[in-house]
Amino acid sequence: MRTAHCVDTVRTAEAALMARLPEGALMQRAAAGLAAACADLLGRVYGVRIALLVGSGDNGGDALYAGARLARRGAGVSAVLLAPDRTHQGGLAALTGAGGRIADDPFAVLATADLVLDGIIGIGGRGGLRPDAIPIARAARGSNAVIVAVDLPSGTDADSGEVTGEALRADATVTFGTHKPGLLIDPAREYAGTVRLVDIGLDAELPSIPAVEALQHEDVARLLPRPSAESDKYRRGVVGVVAGSARYPGAAVLAVAGALRGGAGAVRYVGPATEAVIARFPETLVHTGPPAKAGRVQSWVVGPGLGEGIGAVPEILASDAAVLVDADGLRQLDPEAVRGRSAPTLLTPHAGEAAALLEVAREEVESARLASVRELARRYGATVLLKGSTTLVADPDPSVAVRVNPMGTPWLATAGSGDVLSGLAGSLLATGLNARDAGSVAAYLHGLAARRAAADGTPITSWEVGEGVRGAWGACVLGGRT
Known part of the structure; x- marks a missing residue:
């Protein structure tokens, strides 16, 4: 599990750790990890040209101390000081003592750099780059250098993932102690590039519940339902799917496709697309409706492709089964009925x-x-899965970590992919997973299936995503990385 903590939490943990360490030891740990990461990215250090973009405070100090370590290994290191009167003096002395220099012409230095260290703004920054830093950042991005962000790309918000002004897009980010939410959540995540976490000994000081967490293969495998020797199709759970219409029969087929691959023992389809569903999936139990007469289920999926047939939503919300509401089912949704x-x-x-x-x-x-x-989860008193480039799953309890899905591919932006996801998550609900786990696991499997299907760089269909869930499930159980 990857975890991310907010700025105030990180600051408190750092203060507790620094109180037990010699002065400056924590910054040296960070600088050592940063310098090692840069060396790995470069492949060699001797003779390379490195530009440090140095703002005020400790973020700039990390860059300066890392630059000093690289200078001692034979790199040509130049520091561009964006706040000369507030530059970290210990770091600057270390750099010049190791043979580094202060740049007279920042644009000339950037034009020839092999690597740029972005130490302009630390994790406490808000609101984008300052006007005087924007030309420097643009010159860095326009160069041929590899750009490495120190802890967080400058101009992005560490806590929220928001980018409210201009920011410096990195090729890689080296972050210290713990991930920050902005490194996992778009739009800021897009600016971070490849993220490397450097251990500086902060784990023991951090709270057990983070602000944000991201599942990995082993976490998904632990949550996946497994039938026992005594299981039958009913004990494994039955999921009901209310989806599709005369105009959108495919939505019903795709939602059932996801539901059949989510671990439930049986799928009941209720709606006008019974012929299309049975033609593709003869194992489906079908009923023309209403849902209350279709038979017992442990969960309902309602909404994909319903068109004007949203009258079933209040009936389903009044049931005692777990419910997933998607697409057309979200129209005119009554918060009181959900709460x-x-x-x-x-x-x-x-x-x-x-x-x-x-x-x-x-x-x-x-x-x-x-x-x-978070606001949707609070307002409706329900678990909310917000789809997008980074899928977020929020519990209505604000003290519970928001889950972010690290899987997926831009090729998932295709018609019907959300229908497959709904069926898959609803099936996991029927097996007994809670709403947060069902949504998180479904998003992970869905994204991994799409990533595997699009591995050759070609477009994929929603049908292929559904077909790929079985392989994604197996990859998680086996613990492999794909």
Whole structure:
């Protein structure tokens, strides 16, 4: 499990650790890890040209001390000081003592650099780059150098993942002690490049519950349902799918495809697309409706492709089964009906649907994904899976870590992929997983299936994603990396 902690938590943990260490020891640990990461990226150190973009405070100090270590190994290191009167003096002395220099012409230095260390703004920065730093950042990005961010790309928000001004996009980020939420959540994640975590001994000082966490293969494998010797199709759970319409019969087929691969023992389909569903999946139990007469289920999936047939949503929300609401089912959703449920409820909007539920512009959701998913979970008293470039799963309890899905591929932006995800998550709900685990595991398997299907760089269909869930499930159980 990858975990991320907010700035205040990191600051408190660092202070506790520094109180037990010699002065400056923690910064030296960070600088050593940073210098080693740069050396790995470069492949060699002797003779390379390195530019340090140095802001005020400890972030700039980390860059200077790392630069000193690289200078002692034969690199030509030049420091561009963006706040000369507030530069970390110990770091600057270490750099010049190791043979590094202060750049007279920052643009000339950047034009010939092999690597640029971005130490402009640390994790406490807010609101993008300052105007005087923007030309320097643009010159760095326009060069042929590899750009490495120190702890966090300058101009991005560590806690929220928001980018509210201009930021410096990195090829790699070396972060210290723990991930920061902004390194895992878009849009800031897009600026981070490849992220490397340097252990500086902070683990013992950090709280056990992070702000954000990301599942990995072994975490998913631990959560996956497994039938016992005494299992039958009913004990394994039955998922009901209310989806599709005369206009969108494919939504029903794709939702059932996901449901059949999510571990439940049986799938009941309720709706007008019974012929299309049976033609593709003869094992499905079908009923024309209403849902209350279709038979007992442990979970309902309602919404994909319903069109105007959203009248089933209140009936399903009034049931005592776990419920997943997606797509058309989210239209005119009554917060009171959701908050009043005692059974698990999972809402799975994309950014546009989330914006409608929150009554804000879509751009506001996309720029503040973490705040948006938390607000939706609070407002509806339900678990919310916010789909997008980084899928977020938020529990209505704000003290519970938000889960971010690290899997996926841009090729998932294709019609019907959300229908497969809904069926898959609903099936996992039927097996007994809680809403947060069902949503998180489904998003992971869905993304991994898509990544495997698109491994050759070619477009994929939602059908192929559904077909690939079995292989993704097996990859997690076997513990392999794909």
